[in-house]
Amino acid sequence: MSVEIEFTDDHGSAGGFATEEMTLNMGPQHPSTHGVLRFVVKADGEVMRRAVPDVGYLHRSIEKIAEKVGWHGFMPYTDRVDYVAAMTCNQAWAMAAESLGGVEVPRRAEYCRVIAAELGRICSHLLAFGAMGMDIGAFTPFTHAIREREMINDLLEELCGARLTFNYLRIGGVAWDLPPDYAHKVLRFLDRFIPLVDEFDDLLSNNKIYIERLADVAVISPEMAIAYNLVGPNLRASGVDYDLRRDRPYSVYPDFDFTVPVGKGTWGSVGDCWERYIVRLHEMRESAKIVRQALEGLPGGPVIAKVRRNFKPPAGEVHIRVETPRGDQSWYVVSDGSERPYRVHIRTGSFSAMSIIESLSNGLMIADLVALIASLDVVAPEVDR
Amino acid sequence: MAGAAECGGGSVALVELSRVERDMEIAAIRRLLHDKLGAAVGVVEEGPHYESIRIDDDAVERAAMLLRDTPELRFDCLSNLSGCDYPGRGAIDIVYDLYSYEFDRSLVLRVSTRRGDPLVDSVERVWPAANWLEREVFDLLGVRFRGHSDLRRILLPEDWVGHPLRKDYVEPEQYHGISTVRESMLGIRSGS
16 A cells, blocks of 8 residues: 555656556446445556545435425335334434424333334344455355344344334334234344354454454544544444443433443554444444343333324424434424424435545555445445435 | 323433523523624524524634634534525525534534525535535535535436425426336326
8 A cells, every 4th residue: 555656647658667547437336335326436556546436326305205295104214214224214203203293202112112223223233244244255254144134134024014114113102012922032032143243253353364354444533533423333433432322312221231332443443444343243232232121121001102193293393313223313304383394304324424435545445445335334325315 | 101101200301401501501602603703693593492503604614613623612523414495584594413522512503595596604624524415405405505625416416407305396307208207006197
């Protein structure tokens, strides 16, 4: 990376090799770009000078749709904002509507939401873990991760009938109570799953090739992370100890005991690709802890409050921040008192993560761009909405 | 609804406490900005869920700089930047959701710009996160940002006509010969 290359305009001039910058197109169809997105790369051989993301291929005008479908009707669309972690998007929308309408959510419903959201977080991090290995060239971990993810999908399917776009939450609570014997099934899965996370560690995290590819690559300082509004695991990997579930608690998160993993610079520097990877692996263990506590402390009572079919929250606006697997998702929702939202704006974790790539790209190898995208856990539809 | 009653108590108290703290702070922050920027800083606007400070469209960058660099404030993070169209009063509002990691404090700024010629100071040089957020507002609402380094569409194609989140936006019938209307299988024409 420290090779000095002189740029000349005339080809093959005297005094050694003349080099020329290449403009390469990467995407929009590329297996490593985590959805349909495109990069225009200016490269000097294998070294990038600039990688400019071109997003919008998956823009489905979800915010515009919100203005047309009504408060209850928008819930299934929130699944599609980030379909790798739909539960937390459901949660953000429910919280926004409840906050505007002054709806009080029953305690049991909040517990159901937390159980579903944390299972969803494990699901999302498993995909991030597997895809990251695959992007670096290790195919096997992906199959292990997907096998476990299937089991959580089974559990979530039993809960709400869907495996990806759940539409489980409702304004005022959740659609269905936990099915019979659910706690037992989830606990049995967690008992099996936690030792497997240690196995993932052995399989991938401390693999020499893997470390060489990721340690000290694309280091993001805490100041830069905050300036670009990186959120969630990406922010914590840069050493900023911040998690909305603990620091700006919502729902019933204060009831649970969990730790927030932060980047330590184990093999390279704080804020490198390896730290972003390992923070997610640790978070799976913490989410499992939360699910266990929620199942053990599950209160009785109803799972949904009485909310009018024709829900019309009074005029006003809210900012809602929810810790999704891709970090602080910020929702700005305006109501004009009618049966439809006046404006919904969603600033997602992937949006912030994509916007930082251009400024990190100078000097990275082309192959490291793939590692960087994977380590930021970018989900393209979440960028485009 | 025994469950619902249980959950009320604790959370309500929490909300009220933070509301009192916030009220004191936002008035002090407004005073500080007003001392430096004068009449460009408007009043603190009360809303049912939070308060915001109104700023003139050509003073946003200076206000942002002050908010970020004043040692007692340190709003180091632009958490969100949203636009909203209000044709009734001929304005587009830009709402800045700021956050300070150092003091765990939020602040909302609000700027109104004329709908006919929407132009607001860019805050990209204060918070790099604003680069993409402002591009999005430009793309979907047509607001231009003075001093932005790379103001072009981000989500829609370059040759798209119009700004869909404007309330008076009419969807074109087609885009490059591709119909934007889908015939309903029930024989009902789709769209509003």
